[in-house]
Amino acid sequence: MQNKAFTLILAASAVIVLIISTLLAFPKVTKKEEEKTIPNNKPYVLINNKKINIEIADSNIKHQLGLSGRKELSKDSGMLFIFPKDSYPLFWMKDMNFPLDLIWISDEKIVWINKNVPLPPANTRDENLKIYQSPKPVNYVLEINANQVDEFLFTTGMEVKFVNFNFDS
Numbered sequence: 001m002q003n004k005a006f007t008l009i010l011a012a013s014a015v016i017v018l019i020i021s022t023l024l025a026f027p028k029v030t031k032k033e034e035e036k037t038i039p040n041n042k043p044y045v046l047i048n049n050k051k052i053n054i055e056i057a058d059s060n061i062k063h064q065l066g067l068s069g070r071k072e073l074s075k076d077s078g079m080l081f082i083f084p085k086d087s088y089p090l091f092w093m094k095d096m097n098f099p100l101d102l103i104w105i106s107d108e109k110i111v112w113i114n115k116n117v118p119l120p121p122a123n124t125r126d127e128n129l130k131i132y133q134s135p136k137p138v139n140y141v142l143e144i145n146a147n148q149v150d151e152f153l154f155t156t157g158m159e160v161k162f163v164n165f166n167f168d169s
Contacts, residue, residue: 043080045142046161047103047110050152051076052144058082067143068095078144086137092129093120099146103154104134110158111136116146 043054057063057079067079083089091102096119104112112134120129134141140160148154 041164043162043164045078045080046163047154047158048152050154052142053077054080054142056080056082063089066091067100069097071097073098073100073143073145075145078142081141081143083139083141085139087139088133088137089141091132091141093117094126094129096120100143101146101149102132103142103144103149104136104138105140105142105160106136106138108160108162110154110156110160111138113149113154113156115149 043056045052045054053074053076055077057066058081063081066081067073073079081089085107093100099119100117102114102117103110104114114132117132142160
């Protein structure tokens, strides 16, 4: 009986030593190091060599909600609205808490820009909200923080490159 207990203790000790040596042989990867090794598959656009991280609005519900009600939009981020080709979508600033720049895109080119679209006055009725629309047909609208169009030197005619997008879903 003593011999069996001794064998069990010896086996358990060996397992513990094996676990500890394995943990010491493979140091813990920090969050920062992990971010470097895991590819970023989040969608973004490149305009004028500037990366804009994107949230996609590709349904009627997402189109209606957009960025309204949010407190802010992080720098270098935006919301990309996807529409059928040759659309003339209408935008307004209902329930917005910060001004925006609207970038109207046809295929992979900027065709129109609304800079520094202001918040509507408080208590503006829906029927009195200003409507924004491109004079040219589009299939994408990109909303970014106001004044970033000027900061990043975006202009009409610039190419828009879509990265990590799956347009078939």
